[in-house]
Amino acid sequence: MVRKPEYQRETPSQTAGPYVHIGLAPGAAGFEIFERELGQVIAGPLSEGERIRIEGRVLDGTGAPVKDVLIEVWQANAAGRYNHPEDTSEQEVESDFTGWSRVIPDFETGVFSFETVKPGPVPGPDGHRQAPHLSLWLVARGINLGLNTRMYFGDEDKANSADPVLGRIDSAARRQTLIAERKDTGSPPVYRFDIHLQGASETVFLDI
Amino acid sequence: MQTPGEFHARDHAWHPPALTPAYKTSITRSPSHPLLSLPQTLSEITGPTFGHSDLGPHDHDLILNYAHGGDPIGERIIVHGRVTDGNGHPVPNALVEIWQANAGGRYRHVMDTYLAAIDPNFGGCGRCLTGADGAYTFHTIKPGAYPWPNSATSWRPPHIHFSLFGTAFCQRLITQMYFEGDPLIALCPIVDTIPDPEGVARLVAPLDMPASKPFDSLAYRFDIVLRGRRSTVFENRLEGN
Numbered sequence A: 001m002v003r004k005p006e007y008q009r010e011t012p013s014q015t016a017g018p019y020v021h022i023g024l025a026p027g028a029a030g031f032e033i034f035e036r037e038l039g040q041v042i043a044g045p046l047s048e049g050e051r052i053r054i055e056g057r058v059l060d061g062t063g064a065p066v067k068d069v070l071i072e073v074w075q076a077n078a079a080g081r082y083n084h085p086e087d088t089s090e091q092e093v094e095s096d097f098t099g100w101s102r103v104i105p106d107f108e109t110g111v112f113s114f115e116t117v118k119p120g121p122v123p124g125p126d127g128h129r130q131a132p133h134l135s136l137w138l139v140a141r142g143i144n145l146g147l148n149t150r151m152y153f154g155d156e157d158k159a160n161s162a163d164p165v166l167g168r169i170d171s172a173a174r175r176q177t178l179i180a181e182r183k184d185t186g187s188p189p190v191y192r193f194d195i196h197l198q199g200a201s202e203t204v205f206l207d208i
Numbered sequence B: 001m002q003t004p005g006e007f008h009a010r011d012h013a014w015h016p017p018a019l020t021p022a023y024k025t026s027i028t029r030s031p032s033h034p035l036l037s038l039p040q041t042l043s044e045i046t047g048p049t050f051g052h053s054d055l056g057p058h059d060h061d062l063i064l065n066y067a068h069g070g071d072p073i074g075e076r077i078i079v080h081g082r083v084t085d086g087n088g089h090p091v092p093n094a095l096v097e098i099w100q101a102n103a104g105g106r107y108r109h110v111m112d113t114y115l116a117a118i119d120p121n122f123g124g125c126g127r128c129l130t131g132a133d134g135a136y137t138f139h140t141i142k143p144g145a146y147p148w149p150n151s152a153t154s155w156r157p158p159h160i161h162f163s164l165f166g167t168a169f170c171q172r173l174i175t176q177m178y179f180e181g182d183p184l185i186a187l188c189p190i191v192d193t194i195p196d197p198e199g200v201a202r203l204v205a206p207l208d209m210p211a212s213k214p215f216d217s218l219a220y221r222f223d224i225v226l227r228g229r230r231s232t233v234f235e236n237r238l239e240g241n
Helices: A020-024 A157-161 A172-176 B197-202
Strands: A051-059 A070-074 A100-103 A111-117 A133-139 A147-153 A179-183 A190-192 B076-085 B095-099 B125-129 B135-141 B159-164 B173-179 B218-221 B224-226
Touching (some): A020 A070, B173 B224
Parallel strands (some): A147 A179
């Protein structure tokens, strides 16, 4: 009889449901309860780098906006450093840079937007740099296990073409689902990023 | 460069699949392409961290944290447990956030229109950080069951939503806790998205009589396991290995 090594299995996931905001963003649910609501600001005024705005929608398989989605964003700062003790690179993290926020769309239109600084490239496997990107995690009613994806920047062609994650996607059209188009029509510049849960333009989701 | 501290891969056969037709909303919100697997990098093994300065003193007490001159209606309960990783080690300083309906099954949310009454003294959300041993405790009201529009006979069993952070973005988890002995659990299409009955059992909190507070509150125990690290090279690390 072989004795298998013992690991405990992860607690199974359940959908966040339609009222996720009560727990994670009560202000959006319609009431004030905590002195500090978490995940409001990614990069405060002391954080360096180019100020940008991300705008988009999350769409279901029928093309309808997913108005009850909650997105979490995780990113490095402009120097490519994460606000985390396991990032041991030499760059500094500004005192008001969290790198994390919660994003909620307008309940009527499904359009979300948030402001941040454009991240720098970060270390990847085998000493390669990864192209600048945001890590995203989506939860909503009807999503049984939170969905992970990334947003890359449309004005980073050279870095994107060398990125190890984008390089794993065979289809050019599928790769494009992770790249946000830049629009310099206003200030700050806007990156447009729609996330398709299903259908012909389905976004690439990641098993991280 | 090798990425330090990688985490065990997620077992997708153990979690609910994306498409679970009996839970109708999943039909148009489930990706049909396979997930893209990738080696973990700093982007996945780092994540936001939290401290006590982020929280208020009553954030973990849902009986107190939205009281407006009175107590919420309902059965007073303690919900407690430990957050550990897949290697059996405690996860300290993990942010645990919960949300739930009130005793009548109504959520305090602009989008909830169920006819049960709002409780003026109950917000329905709480949060805390785990201690050095991974332990957490909430004081709350037992939530009520409520109907939902999946079908004319769909009722959610009383449940508490849990959101968990470890130290890494890849450990991020949301789940729901149910209560021992509830006959609605076996009828729920959302519970039934979990493929393995053992997985369902992990979400059903047993009554924990010794942890109950005499003449005050019953207790339920809900232990949570997050993904653990693959490597054993960081023996001096407090968490993870």
